[in-house]
Amino acid sequence: MNQRRAFTIVELLVVIAIIALLVSILLPAIGKARDQAKLTQSMANLRNMGAGSDSYAAEWNDRQFTLLEDNIAQYADNADQAFPAYRNAHNGINHQGVILGWGYVRAGFPPAPTGESLYFEWPVDGGHPETRGMVQPIVFSGGGYYSGEYFGSFRLINCRQWNVYMAPKFYDEIYFAPKDNVVRREVEKQGCFDDPGEFCAHDTAMTSVLAKPIWSSYVLSPAAMFNPNVMANPEKGGWTNPWTMPGGFRSPSKGQCRYPSLKTHIIEHHWLQARRSSCNPNFTPGTFDDGACEPWYFNHSWESNPATLFYDGHIETVGVRKAERADARVTTQAGYGLWSRDCGNWGADGYHIGASYDYANTSFHVLTTDGILGRDILAD
Secondary structure (H helix, E strand, O other): OOOOOOOOHHHHHHHHHHHHHHHHHHHHHHHHHHHHHHHHHHHHHHHHHHHHHHHHHHHOOOEOOOOOOOOHHHOOOOHHHHHHHHHHHOOOOOOOOEEEEEEEOOOOOOOOOOOOEEEEEEOOOOOOHHHHHOOOOOOOOOOOOOOOOOOOHHHOOOOHHHHOOOOOOOOOHHHOOOOOHHHHHHHHHOOOOOOOOOOOOOOOOOOOOOOOOOOOOEEEOHHHHOOHHHHOOHHHOOOOOHHHOOOOOOOOEHHHOOOOOOOEEEEEOEOOOOOOOOEOOOOOOOOEOOOOEOEOEOOOOOOOOOEEEEOOOOEEEOOHHHHHHHHHHHHHHHOOOOEOOOOOOOHHHOOOHHHOOOOOOOOOOOOEOOHHHOOOOOOO
């Protein structure tokens, strides 16, 4: 009569070892697949934004997104004087500002009873001079949060003036990259992804009519939003303050792009691909987590490979190393690089290069030499 024999300790150890081996093989594969799925979704978001950009251009005679009157500089040679002068010249009507959209009032929100709908908009100089910087593509000098340097409409890809051509909701998931965990956590904490309004008047950011929303994970190329002469290469006179140039703020048409397969159009603003850490300690206070965190930007590490939409419509991840190599090659050949090192007072520090994680040294996409006529990378 056969007797059933239990597993020996050796056999159990063999089984456990096999299971451990399988887990060690499968877990990285699962993690990599999940990571790839998030990158694929981010690229899909960019593709939709490209379609929205085309729709905007179709309605506006091939022009690119802008929030600023082309000839605003005719009123004065600086923002502090130009916008009040504009208002005086237009019978007290402020320059159009940033529109966030209709939103439902939540409990405790002061301007209206709970449940009513408000139209959230920032008229420029509507009692809040800090809004002057929000309608410029990027601010090369200034003070305060919104009127300060480095900010501008290139960050406002989810405002109503443009989101109506894509997904007409400020906090639609399309505007927030799956890997942008710091930003997404802030939106989710306020329940704004599920809010039915065009804009979500969330508690922490909307303690008053003028308060800070949560901007998109994606940004336009501000260099390509100016008259190309603003970002001119040194042989053409170099960078020029757009406030001193006739038509300096006139947004060029998409058709003016000279190298559509080499000029970036929209990019992930934060370091999301191959990221080592989430928060940049060089920024204090930060924008998120009650001032405790400011994410690393896309140009802050050699390992960064932001998902990027180009002007010809193709999408790829662009390595910071690749952009730096292209810049060095052109500098050797032409005497100047692919990004401008003479913008305002920024010089070689460009777009927050000094706050980098490692020795990354590029401001591609943001400060492209020659603007829309320039390149950010070279052909392989």
